[in-house]
Amino acid sequence: MKPGCPRLKCPSHKIPGPKSGSVIANGTFFRACDSRRVRRYICRSCGLNFSQSTGTPRYRQKRRRIIQPLYRLIASTLSQRRAAILLGVDKKTVVRYFRFIASECAKREKTRLIKYGGDRLKQLQFDDLETFEHTKLKPLSVALAVDPNTRKILGIQVSRMPAKGPLARKSVQKYGRRKDERNRGWNHLFKSLVPLVHPDAEFLSDQNPHYPSILRKHFPFAKHAVTPGGRGAVTGQGELKKLVFDPLFALNHTCAMLRANLSRLIRRTWCTTKNIRGLEDHLAIYVDYHNRVLTPE
Ligand SMILES: [Zn+2]
CATH class of the missing domain: 3.30.420.10 (Ribonuclease H-like superfamily/Ribonuclease H)
Known part of the structure; x- marks a missing residue:
């Protein structure tokens, strides 16, 4: 499904009908950090270029690959510092992803x-x-x-x-x-x-x-x-x-x-x-x- 334009002041939001009306697909790009092909879009009303991940909680993350293993390791007796060594990332990266995973888990638990x-x-x-x-x-x-x-x-x-x-x-x-x-x-x-x-x-x-x-x-x-x-x-x-x-x-x-x-x-x-x-x-x-x-x- 095509998303709507993420720009809040975009004139397309004032047009009645489905929000995605002004948005068209604009190719794809290869995201190296998790080896996925990501779709790109362009808004015909304001000219904004954006992608599938724009506006999602994982937007601009560069270590998506460590999220799943870090989630399991942290819930299985491992310390954050040792997780950083095992996953080959800096300990500060682990802290950031630890907080991100916690907020995702809290949301999931709520539902x-x-x-x-x-x-x-x-x-x-x-x-x-x-x-x-x-x-x-x-x-x-x-x-x-x-x-x-x-x-x-x-x-x-x-x-x-x-x-x-x-x-x-x-x-x-x-x-x-x-x-x-x-x-x-x-x-x-x-x-x-x-x-x-x-x-x-x-x-x-x-x-x-x-x-x-x-x-x-x-x-x-x-x-x-x-x-x-x-x-x-x-x-x-x-x-x-x-x-x-x-x-x-x-x-x-x-x-x-x-x-x-x-x-x-x-x-x-x-x-x-x-x-x-x-x-x-x-x-x-x-x-x-x-x-x-x-x-x-
Ligand atoms: Zn727009």
């Missing part, structure tokens, strides 16, 4: 979630996972909700939180008081779940005292069951529990998968989150890979 609207979920598990930005004195909380039947991730939210325990004093001394954004994060997550989940669905979580009030705010008719956490098993990086039967298995298993498949979430790793955006982008890529490839439809 995937729309289909839950027709058949809303009756069961759900939620909890949070802790990590940090730059240093353990600046912890982060990753709230997530999982469908226990398919283990698909339905929502994920990163928020800042103050350091706890022995690190709390040192953290305040060095970096000042740290805002606790966890409540805002939970509210944001539950708000996004409202269109996907049945109003009287069953929610399962651990015994965190803050959960009931936040849940009631968004799902006043939902049933909320809690289960004691249990000790972490070494396999599953502390996320899988040493219980004979773990009612929160789907969620704990998903957290263990996050720990195993995101280089920055592995415990005792030297591959760490430097800023929140990096973690959010990495999670967006992984969530898409998890929901599309790693879990059955």
